[in-house]
Amino acid sequence: MLLPKELGQLKHLEKKHVLLPVGADHPFSTIKKKKAPCNRQGGLLKGWNKPEQKGFSVNELWNYQSAIAVGIRCDNLFVLDIDGETANSKVIDLGLGGGADTWTIRRTGEQHYYKRIFLPTKEQINAIPPNSKGKKELHFRVYTKEEKDSREAIEFFGHTPGRQVIVQGQHFSTNGRYTTRIGEEPKNLRPPTVREWNIVLRLARQYAGEKVPPPGLVLKNKTSWKRLAECPICNRNERVVCSISEDRQTISCFHGLTFYPPTGLKKGEVIFGTWAYSKTEERSFGTFSTFVRHRPSSLELLNRRLQISG
Ligand SMILES: [Zn+2]
Structure with missing residues (x-):
């Protein structure tokens, strides 16, 4: 369920960013998570990850019956996805967990699982090393715990229409909610500092060389x-x-x-x-x-x- 008060906080983002209704399952996914963008019938919103798909206004999202949450596409954003206690420690060790607050998405009852969202500058985007397809997109993962039944990691991704982050609404599998703290609201969204971005780019260069078989x-x-x-x-x-x-x-x-x-x-x-x-x-x-x-x-x-x- 979406709340008008929360939706209102996204108003200033609706023109420059692509906001999406969320509530579908990814095709072929084995577990029902309802984390994918949805159409009005609750099925997958086809082409959501194509540049042709324009964003939804806050008003449209409010009237979108099948949406249980709202996502923001990462065309111009950079996201640190912190998954677990060891990931939380690692992000701080790396120098990416502190500094001024930025827009941060948390989940009720999950202290060590959160996403920090940044708005890199044009110059920062230009400095991203091209991936194997020649695109300046970021996507890699740093594992911080590898045990039989639990793996924790920091995932880095951004500057791609192929990803979206859920920022509000219901977390389907736990029935919790996505929340933001005061000072970590959408209006606090900021660019990474020079120092932070250097750390991200250094890691990106390290991980960009992945070769995947056809x-x-x-x-x-x-x-x-x-x-x-x-x-x-x-x-x-x-x-x-x-x-x-x-x-x-x-x-x-x-x-x-x-x-x-x-x-x-x-x-x-x-x-x-x-x-x-x-x-x-x-x-x-x-x-x-x-x-x-x-x-x-x-x-x-x-x-x-x-x-x-x-
Ligand atoms: Zn696998």
Whole structure:
């Protein structure tokens, strides 16, 4: 549900930025999250990530029945997505967690999960190193914790119509809300400082060299497999090359520089309660790990029931 008071804070952004109604599921996503831009029927808003898609006014969003949240497209924005306690410490260590406040999106009850949004200057945008497609877009991830069932990371992204950030409304899977604190409101949106931007660019250069095999090669001899729009193992959601079998029981997850599956797992070890590690193979076009959907034993099922009822 959208609130008029919150929506009003976005009024000054509606012309220069692309605001989007949010409430659909990403195609092929295995978990219902309702974090994608939606059309009036609640389905995916096709072409939301194309420059031709213009933004919605605050008034239009207020009257948009299927929207449970509002997103802002990252055409001119830079975002630090902090995911977890170790990510929170790391962003401070890096020198990107302090300074003057900027627009920050938090979630009710989740202290260490938040997004800092910045508005880089033209000069700062120009200094972004081109990616493999020659575009000055930012997208990489710095992992800060890699344990079997929990991975934490800072994700850096920006200057791309291909991403949007949810800034208001309902967080579907927890039924919490996206919130902002006083001093971290939309009106506080600021450019990164020279020092902050230098840190971001240094890391970007380090991560820009990722080579991803072409999809045709990845799916060769795997005719009924599909590429995952968002891999549940490594969370890769761009230049997607992780794939899932037609019966949805097996995932092949690519080891890239920016996204990669947990390493050091033993055969049969289950991660995220769902996927059992099977093997890792070096192929001519890259390294892939195979995960198979875990069938819980009757004892595990009993334990889960006891945990839920207790
Ligand atoms: Zn993956």
